[in-house]
Amino acid sequence: MASPAQDLGPVLDKDGVRLTVDDAIxxxxxxxxxxxxxxxxxxxxxxxxxxRVLPGSVRVVVLRAEGQSFSAGLDRQMFTPEGIEGEPTFIDLARSSDGELDASIAEFQAGFTWWRRSDLVSIAAVQGHAIGAGFQLALACDLRVVADDVQFAMRETSLGLVPDLTGTHPLVGLVGYARALEICVTGRFVSAEEAVSTGLASIAVPGDQLDGAVRDLASAILAAPRDAVIETKALIRGAHGRSYDDQRAAERAAQARRLRDLAGLGE
Structure with missing residues (x-):
């Protein structure tokens, strides 16, 4: 995947993560x-x-990765007895108290939770392998645009673990219970074609067109007024947990807020 055309100074650049901001993106x-x-x-x-450091002006967040693979999953050094220097090993985690272990996993999950904030739309641009934690990071975003060489796989179960980085809820919501279970317990690869056909991805494009497709999608999102996008996202996200009548009521309340705001009568 090609680097962005504009060279922006990073807001954050550490530990394999770089954040840049260009106005609303x-x-x-x-x-x-x-x-x-x-x-x-x-x-x-x-x-x-x-x-945490994302400016309030941002409306769209794009998640991308350098190189041929989006993310190959957990650093395999975490599976060794020595682990990663300065970090607890899996054995250390297993020996901690219930509360300590729960808090450790919750801290790990924190990097995966903010992507679905109500005031943002997040887009994952995914190429090559997105395995395990990589798959879950892509699932943390609202939308996924993939290169035609993408290979998703959830390998945790084959390692004796479970997907615990917030990926199971969106996966079931996107592809349904049976397919989500089958993907997770077999650890098989999901191709770009299957990802699009099942709703896991919005569109698949050749790798050299991935950046352009994401820019086009971001521009289309930014073309709509921010408050309308926020209200619509809230409606769509909440629909699964509401009855039909409750969703109708939520639509009425959201539209009333929009009409009053457009008429200059909002609070």
Missing amino acids: ATVTLTNPAKRNAQSPAMWRALAEAG
Whole structure:
């Protein structure tokens, strides 16, 4: 995937994560292509920090990755007895108390949770392998645009683990219970064609067109008034948990707010 044409000074650049901001669009880039953007707790903390320092002017966040792979998943060094220097090993985590272990996993998840904020629309631009934690990071975003060489896979179960980086809820919502279960317990690859046909991705394009497709999508989102996008996102996100009549009521309330705002009568 080609680098963006504009060279912007980073707001954050650490531990394999770079954040740049161009007015209403922020770009979060995974920057360790030599390791296929393998993920570590330090990367997760940097991703969480990117969400915290995001300027209020940002309406669209693009998540992309340098190199041929979006992310190959967990850094395999985490599976060794030595682990990653300065980080707890899996054995250390397993030996901690229930509360400590829960808090550790919650801290890991923090880098995956802010992408669905109500005031943002997030787009993952995914090429090559997106495995395990990489798949879950793509799932953390509202939308996914993929290169035609993409290969999604959820490999945690084959390692004796479960997907715990917030990926299971959006996966079920996108492809349904049965397909989500099958993808997770088999660890098989999901191609670009299947991703689009099942709703996992919005569109698949040749790799050299990935940046352009994402820019076009971001521009289309920015063309609509921000408050209308925020209200619409809230309606769509909440629809699954509401009854038909409750959703109708939510639509009426949201439209009333928009009409009063457009008429200059909002609070």
